[in-house]
Amino acid sequence: MPELAEVAYFVRQWRAGVGAVVERVETHPRARVFRESGAKEIAAALRGKVLTAAEAAGKQALFRFAEEIWLGIHLGMSGRLFVAAERAGMAPWAESPAGQPQPQHDHLVLHMVNGVALIYNDPRMFGAVRLHRGQDAPEWWRKIPGALTAKEFSEEKLRGILARHPRVLVKSLLLRQEYFPGIGNWMTDEILWRARVSPHRRAEEMGVEEIAVLWRTIRQVCRDALRVIGERWYPVPDAWLFNHRWQRGGICPKDGSPLRYETIGGRTAAWCSQCQR
DNA sequence: ATAGATGTTGAGCC
DNA sequence: AGGCTCAACATCTA
Numbered sequence: 001m002p003e004l005a006e007v008a009y010f011v012r013q014w015r016a017g018v019g020a021v022v023e024r025v026e027t028h029p030r031a032r033v034f035r036e037s038g039a040k041e042i043a044a045a046l047r048g049k050v051l052t053a054a055e056a057a058g059k060q061a062l063f064r065f066a067e068e069i070w071l072g073i074h075l076g077m078s079g080r081l082f083v084a085a086e087r088a089g090m091a092p093w094a095e096s097p098a099g100q101p102q103p104q105h106d107h108l109v110l111h112m113v114n115g116v117a118l119i120y121n122d123p124r125m126f127g128a129v130r131l132h133r134g135q136d137a138p139e140w141w142r143k144i145p146g147a148l149t150a151k152e153f154s155e156e157k158l159r160g161i162l163a164r165h166p167r168v169l170v171k172s173l174l175l176r177q178e179y180f181p182g183i184g185n186w187m188t189d190e191i192l193w194r195a196r197v198s199p200h201r202r203a204e205e206m207g208v209e210e211i212a213v214l215w216r217t218i219r220q221v222c223r224d225a226l227r228v229i230g231e232r233w234y235p236v237p238d239a240w241l242f243n244h245r246w247q248r249g250g251i252c253p254k255d256g257s258p259l260r261y262e263t264i265g266g267r268t269a270a271w272c273s274q275c276q277r
Numbered sequence: 278a279t280a281g282a283t284g285t286t287g288a289g290c291c
Numbered sequence: 292a293g294g295c296t297c298a299a300c301a302t303c304t305a
Contacts, residue, residue: 001283032300059284077284078302105302122303126284167294177285184283246282247305266296268281 002059002075004148004182005225010081010231011056013118014063017083018054020114022046022065023096025105031107032162033076033122045131046110051118058145058181068135076126084109084117093200144181146221155215162211166204172265173203182222185267186242192269193223193252195243198276199262199269245270 002010004153025046027039034042049065056062061081063071073081080101101121108120108129120129132138161179162170174180174188183191192199195217197210206214228234236242244250250259251271259270 003283006283076286076300077282123303124282124284126300128285165293172294175284186283225303267284 001078001080003184003187003225004058005229007059007061007075007182008056008226008230010075011054011061012080012230013082014051014061015054016085016116017051017110017112017114017118019050019052020112020116021048021050022110023113024111026106026109026111028105028107031122032125033079033107033120033127035128035130042071042108046071051110051112057141057147058177059184060141060144060153060181062137068133068137070132070134072128072132072138072141073120074128074130076122076124076128078124079120079122079127082119082121084119085259087256092272106142116148128239135211135239145178148180148182148218148225154214158215158218159208159211162203162206166202169199169265170197170201170203170206171199171267171269174218175265175267180187181219183218186245187225188267189245189270190225190241192276193215193271194221196276198273199264199271229261241270 020154025043027034031039037149046065046069047088049067049069051063051065053064054061061073061075065071065074073079075116082101102123105121106119107122107125110118112118132139161173165173171188172194174183174191175185191214195214197214206228228236239253242258244253248261250270251257252259252275254272255274257272257274260273
C-alpha cells in the first residue's frame with residue numbers, strides 16, 4: 001500500500017498524538033517488524049515520553065519523542081498507521097478493496113494520555129520499526145534526498161540521473177529511493193503513462209524534450225498524490241491510471257484501449273501501448 | 278487452488 | 292562496477 005502520499009497520510013493520522021505522553025505501549029508478541037531493537041526495548045524507551053513531532057520523507061516515517069528518542073517506521077508492503085478512534089468510524093480505507101485493518105496485525109499500539117491510541121498495523125510484516133537515540137535525527141533519515149516537489153529536484157538533476165544510468169529502464173530507475181524518494185510501483189506507472197513513455201524505454205533513449213516532460217510529470221504526480229491521498233484520502237479521479245491498473249483487464253482512461261500487464265524490472269507494469277511509446 | 282500484491286535486500290551471474 | 296534476475300520475507304485475496 002504505502003508510497004509517498006500514503007505514507008504522508010498515515011503520518012498525519014499519528015499527529016493526533018503529538019503533544020501527548022505515551023501512557024502505555026502494546027506490542028504484538030510475534031511481530032518480526034522490531035528488527036535491530038526488540039519490542040521490549042522500544043516499549044521501555046517510549047513509555048512516559050511526549051511525542052513532539054511526526055514527519056514523512058519518501059516512504060519513511062519518523063516520530064520524535066522527548067529526551068532524544070526517535071521512532072522510525074517503514075510500512076513495507078502492507079503497513080498502515082491509524083488512530084484508534086477511526087477503527088469504529090469512517091476509516092478512509094473502509095471503502096478500499098483491502099478493507100479495514102485486522103486487529104491481529106496490530107504490532108505496535110501507543111496509548112496516549114490524551115485518549116488516542118496510535119496503531120501500527122501490518123499483515124505481511126515487511127515493515128520495520130526502528131528506535132534511535134540522539135540529539136539529531138538518525139543517519140538513514142538525514143540521507144533521504146529532498147522531496148521531488150521541492151526546488152532542489154531540478155530538471156538538470158533528472159538529466160544527470162538518466163545520464164549516469166544509460167542502460168537502465170526508466171521504470172526501474174524511478175523506483176530507486178536514493179533518487180526518487182517515495183516513488184513506488186503505482187506511481188511509476190502513473191508517471192510513465194501521463195508522460196507517454198513506454199516502460200520498456202531505457203534512460204539513454206530519452207530525448208531532452210522527453211526528459212523535460214518526464215520531469216514535469218514526476219512533480220505533478222507527486223503533487224496530485226499528496227493532495228488527493230496525502231491530505232484526506234479522497235477518492236482518486238477515474239482520469240488517473242490509478243483506478244484502472246489494479247486488476248487485469250483494465251482500460252486506459254485516455255483512449256479506452258486495454259491495458260497491458262507485464263513484468264518489467266521485476267515488477268508488474270500496467271501500461272497503454274497506444275499512448276506510451 | 279494457485280498466483281500475485283503499493284517493498285527491500287542479498288546472492289549469484291554476466 | 293553496473294545491472295539483471297531470482298529468492299526471501301508472511302499474509303491475504305482474486
